[in-house]
Amino acid sequence: DQQVKQNSPSLSVQEGRISILNCDYTNSMFDYFLWYKKYPAEGPTFLISISSIKDKNEDGRFTVFLNKSAKHLSLHIVPSQPGDSAVYFCAARPGSARQLTFGSGTQLTVLP
């Protein structure tokens, strides 16, 4: 039973356009959400996060939106660049627990 789901295994976008990566969750106890980016043969690196008390967090070209009623979050990358090509994982943490639950990832390819 996957509590964090990324239903799109892959996404292709033209350079300069917007990339939108989606993530759904089922556990209503999740109160903190993160996005990680992973290049081949490297470990995941933290990208951006959002607390459940907010519905939007922005950092440069990256914005995360949280819709608690729909149990849905999305990562927007504007404008997309070829260097953004990577696997993106969303992750969630319930309450005071230390563990993160990860989605299965979305491979983003930004075409020049």
Add this chain to the structure above:
Amino acid sequence: NAGVTQTPKFQVLKTGQSMTLQCAQDMNHNSMYWYRQDPGMGLRLIYYSASEGTTDKGEVPNGYNVSRLNKREFSLRLESAAPSQTSVYFCASSETGVETQYFGPGTRLLVL
């Protein structure tokens, strides 16, 4: 400042052999984690250590043991490797009360 380091980078084992994966962090973090990544499954938590001297099971602990040797080091041991343990293993660390986890580069393990 090396962050999180893992050794070895790659290992081939025969079924039934044992080995220990090493992880060290130089960020003075209290919490450390071991994950495995399998195709289509995202990252799944094997064990974690909230602080020196404590360890707890994660989502998929069967077949593994861990040792928090000191604040810097957290090792993962496979006592009798099985083909189902073929995976990429990531170690991570974080500060107490901070959700962002920092990952090592991973260990690719192949069990024949």
